[in-house]
Amino acid sequence: MDHQALVKLALRAGATKAEVMDGKRVVTNAMFRDICESNSCGSYGRCYMCPPHVGEIQQLMLKVQGYAYALIYQTISEIEDSFDIEGMLEAGTKHAWVSQHLQEMLEPSLREHSLHLTCGGCRLCDTCALVRGEPCVRPGKALPSMESYGVDVYNTVKDTQLKYINGQNTVTFFGMLLYDGT
Numbered sequence: 288m289d290h291q292a293l294v295k296l297a298l299r300a301g302a303t304k305a306e307v308m309d310g311k312r313v314v315t316n317a318m319f320r321d322i323c324e325s326n327s328c329g330s331y332g333r334c335y336m337c338p339p340h341v342g343e344i345q346q347l348m349l350k351v352q353g354y355a356y357a358l359i360y361q362t363i364s365e366i367e368d369s370f371d372i373e374g375m376l377e378a379g380t381k382h383a384w385v386s387q388h389l390q391e392m393l394e395p396s397l398r399e400h401s402l403h404l405t406c407g408g409c410r411l412c413d414t415c416a417l418v419r420g421e422p423c424v425r426p427g428k429a430l431p432s433m434e435s436y437g438v439d440v441y442n443t444v445k446d447t448q449l450k451y452i453n454g455q456n457t458v459t460f461f462g463m464l465l466y467d468g469t
């Protein structure tokens with residue numbers, strides 16, 4: 288599968304825009320772990336795909352930096368206004384399903400030799416099995432977030448066609464597939 292085929296696949300999965308970039312242009316910063324630790328989303332320590340369970344930040348950033356290419360994609364959803372929390376949550380869930388759809392559409396070999404990161408914590412279950420002290424119910428399907436791996440999304444996309452902010456009354460989420468070759 289070549290780079291443009293991956294872009295098309297992301298669009299078919301439901302992404303609004305997608306682009307392939309050199310993996311070396313992906314910016315990482317350990318500061319994102321501090322943001323997760325502040326637990327403003329309430330998911331810290333409550334999801335296998337979120338810190339601290341997702342892994343140690345320096346190791347995860349090294350992993351991100353080890354791929355030749357990055358397919359970066361985004362979903363842009365309309366919301367009523369900047370107070371439309373329900374609309375934002377709905378857009379986040381929609382984005383998570385776009386990521387899942389893309390993951391399913393990837394060739395098995397690429398799925399195995401790539402790293403797919405989405406946005407926010409895993410949204411596959413209403414409450415993560417971690418909270419009940421049980422194993423993940425969908426291992427292999429659950430995707431960690433770019434932030435938990437220390438990806439600085441703003442600085443990574445700033446020289447691409449994918450804008451971080453896409454106008455009034457919209458919310459934008461990103462996902463990233465890191466891979467080595469096609």
Ligand code: SF4
Pocket residue numbers: 334335336409410411412413414415416417422423424425426428429
């Ligand atoms: S699939 Fe469910 S149990 Fe597994 S990490 Fe995601 S929310 Fe947790």
